């Protein structure tokens with residue numbers, strides 16, 4: 001879990017505190033991702049939970065079914081691993097814990113891989129995914145996400161760099177051991193805590209992640 005911010009404050013909790021080391025504040029909300037923006041096709045969209053579930057089975061929800069889930073609000077900043085932070089985001093969406101209650105993990109699950117359109121993925125420790133500030137967001141500042149920012153569903157993990165939060169989420173895989181996601185395989189830190197400035201894989205210490 002992330003260290004608390006150095007001094008004054010609210011840190012990851014909404015932008016009135018300090019920035020993580022080496023980050024600079026940007027105005028507004030820049031768009032940043034690898035590859036094209038996927039087109040949303042409601043009739044084909046689903047959200048799947050699979051991997052090491054307690055029953056061994058998988059679950060999938062259509063867009064309409066997902067829309068009926070209980071929602072919650074989290075105010076949090078986005079810290080891009082390339083050095084910019086955008087603030088003032090009020091995320092509205094579904095708590096990962098509520099999904100996991102519907103599809104319990106097997107007893108040996110330690111990590112989660114979150115999958116997005118076009119094969120983008122990010123690995124998380126179970127406790128990162130189940131943090132009470134982590135949210136599968138459908139809305140930001142009261143409006144539906146735009147296509148560029150991840151419509152219809154993106155993950156936000158406030159205490160980690162933003163690459164840990166896939167836009168255009170489609171799948172949640174329960175894992176009994178850690179595996180590297182898209183950027184974690186390509187030179188980025190396996191944990192990605194901005195308060196410890198864990199940007200690159202070469203900074204990893206024993207136990208931070210599986211061998212590259």
Ligand SMILES: Nc1nc2c(c(=O)[nH]1)N[C@H]1C(S)=C(S)[C@@H](COP(=O)(O)O)O[C@H]1N2
Pocket residue numbers: 029030031032033034035078079080081116117120148149150162163164165166167168
């Ligand atoms: N599917 C997908 N999600 C992604 C990425 C990506 O390339 N593909 N990039 C990540 C990175 S590096 C950042 S900084 C944030 C940017 O989110 P924003 O465009 O809403 O600011 O999205 C994250 N989620």
Ligand SMILES: [Mo]
Pocket residue numbers: 032079080081082162163
């Ligand atoms: Mo980023």
